[in-house]
Amino acid sequence: MAASRDDFIIAIRSAFLKKGNKQRFSLIGLIFFSIGLLILSKINLPITNYLKITLNEIVYRTSFIVSVPEKKIQDFSDKIRDHYNIYNDYLLLKEKNKILQSKKYETQFLKEENKRLKKTINEFIYNSEELVAKVLIDKNSPFLKSIIVNKGSKDKVRLGMAVLDDRYLVGKIVEVNYSTSRALLVSDLNSKIPVGIEPGNIQSILSGTGKQNGKIEYLEADVLIKDKSIVYTSGSGGLFKPGIPVGIYHKETEEYFEVVKFFSKLSQLTFVKLVSFEEENN
Amino acid sequence: MSAKFRSTIGNTFLLNLPLLLLFVSVFNEFDFNYLNYQYFSFNFPYILIFYWSLKRIETLGYGFIFIAGMFNDSVLGFPIGISSLTYLIICGFASYLRNITLRPSLTKDWLYFLFTILFANSINYFLLVLFFSIEINYYEILGNIIFTFLLYYIFSYIFDIYRKILLRIKI
Numbered sequence: 343m344a345a346s347r348d349d350f351i352i353a354i355r356s357a358f359l360k361k362g363n364k365q366r367f368s369l370i371g372l373i374f375f376s377i378g379l380l381i382l383s384k385i386n387l388p389i390t391n392y393l394k395i396t397l398n399e400i401v402y403r404t405s406f407i408v409s410v411p412e413k414k415i416q417d418f419s420d421k422i423r424d425h426y427n428i429y430n431d432y433l434l435l436k437e438k439n440k441i442l443q444s445k446k447y448e449t450q451f452l453k454e455e456n457k458r459l460k461k462t463i464n465e466f467i468y469n470s471e472e473l474v475a476k477v478l479i480d481k482n483s484p485f486l487k488s489i490i491v492n493k494g495s496k497d498k499v500r501l502g503m504a505v506l507d508d509r510y511l512v513g514k515i516v517e518v519n520y521s522t523s524r525a526l527l528v529s530d531l532n533s534k535i536p537v538g539i540e541p542g543n544i545q546s547i548l549s550g551t552g553k554q555n556g557k558i559e560y561l562e563a564d565v566l567i568k569d570k571s572i573v574y575t576s577g578s579g580g581l582f583k584p585g586i587p588v589g590i591y592h593k594e595t596e597e598y599f600e601v602v603k604f605f606s607k608l609s610q611l612t613f614v615k616l617v618s619f620e621e622e623n624n
Numbered sequence: 625m626s627a628k629f630r631s632t633i634g635n636t637f638l639l640n641l642p643l644l645l646l647f648v649s650v651f652n653e654f655d656f657n658y659l660n661y662q663y664f665s666f667n668f669p670y671i672l673i674f675y676w677s678l679k680r681i682e683t684l685g686y687g688f689i690f691i692a693g694m695f696n697d698s699v700l701g702f703p704i705g706i707s708s709l710t711y712l713i714i715c716g717f718a719s720y721l722r723n724i725t726l727r728p729s730l731t732k733d734w735l736y737f738l739f740t741i742l743f744a745n746s747i748n749y750f751l752l753v754l755f756f757s758i759e760i761n762y763y764e765i766l767g768n769i770i771f772t773f774l775l776y777y778i779f780s781y782i783f784d785i786y787r788k789i790l791l792r793i794k795i
Contacts, residue, residue: 349724357719369719372690373712379694379705384755394704401651401698408651479699486701486758517701524701531759552761 395519402490402522406478420610473497473616478522480611487530487550489513489611494521499616504575504582506615507606511535511575511586515616523616527608528556528588536578539571539591548573548588548602554609556589556602569593573602583619638790642676642683642783650696650707665764666771669696670744671779673711674737677718679787689715703756710744717743730780738773745769 358370382390424431475491493499495518505513505525513533517524526533533550539558544567549559558567571591577584589604649668669692676684693708700707717740721733745765752758 353720353723356723358716367686367690369686369712369716372686373709373716376690376693376705376709376712380703380709380751380755383703383705390704394698397694397698397704401695404695405651405699408648412652488701531761552764 398517398519398524399522402478402519405490409479471498471618471620473499475499475523475614475616477611477614480609486532487527487552487608488516489525489527489614491523491525491614491616492521493616494519494523496520499523500618502581504586504617504619506586506617507611508615509587510605511582511588512604512606512608512611512614514581525614525616528604529554529608534559535582535588536576537573537588538576538584539567539573541568541571544571545576545578551601555604557600558591558602567591567593583617635793638793639683641786642672643685643688646672646684646688646692647695650692651699664771665768666775667741667768668779669711670714670741670772671737671776673714674718674740674776675780675783677715678722678733679783681715681719681722686712686715702752702758706748706751709751710748713744713747714740730777733780734773734777737776738769741769741772 358368358373379390383394473493475493477489478492479490489505491505499515499518501515501518503515504511505515511528513525513527513530514535515523516526528535528548528550529552530550531552533548533556535548536545537548537558538545544561544565546561547559548556550556556573558573561567569592573588573591575582575584575586575588587605589602591600591602593600646669649672673684673689677689689711690708693706693711694704696702696707697704717736721736725732745768749760749762749765752760
């Protein structure tokens, strides 16, 4: 009994404490160093932030280069899939185009009317600054859904800026380095966005699910959302401008119940717009 | 270019191929996520680190594993040090198994690998959720663990062949 315990201790000591053949560091030393780094990250010291920014700058650029072959394979597989679906897509788009044409004129009229009415009631008009950024890395990992873009503090990117794909909200900036930034996608579990749902002007929070869709949270029990309602940003909290389209609410899909399908395909982002909004009083 | 020089370059490349693969995988995460199969993902660095720590640790080296972990944290946006810690725990477990094993067997290694990644991922999950308040989908991690465990068997076969090549050319 004592001998087997001794063997266990010897094996553990040899595994963790002894420096192996051609090893410069002992395992236990590096484990303690990692724990030290984690504690420093938690404390959030300025020096660790600088270290992190420098590391991120190097790693993001390298990762972009290393990811090129995989991206090519991904593009190729997407192209093949698109070729298979081309005829069905064509029919669908033709139908959609008809509807959109008729809605276009109606929208233009409503936009002008809305502007005029806002001026009358002295509401805020939003001024926005736009930056177009290239997506360097899109990490659709099982843990975090985020993208790295090639604009940073030198391009006046700020924390909390909205990230748009065309006109649709896809995320917000959560980390700014000198020449790169990280945006947390709306599909991430940690993403919480105040939204308004139309029709009905229902105010709620859109949360990511970690998959390709979102869910509506913190809704009162007696509030009913109609199927295929449109989800917009509500502008609560002043982070985003109200009225940026995010997705469509579905009561039931083939796979899920009560989900918000995003307008943008979050796994296919190549260029995005980083937008900051400022309220301008009339 | 002399034949001897060319063979030296070839040998160096062959010797450092696992290390190169480790860095490529942390920079790129080639886990086929883009196929969009629900819950399908696997952690290639875990397989690589466990196998080479078990069979031939001098190929990777603890220092490089630690750096690879830091790069992985940076790519994924995790607090710096968390992947390094996870990778080093895997190294520790593999090293312990190496010390107590007299007759290596793939099945035993495979089951021990499952225990190792369950422990390492538990530490990872605990730190991320409780210490850093990051929300993580538990089922996706579970899927990741299962596929990593299943694929270890296949990859260890491939690595065994590669190790035999290294032994044959006496690197």
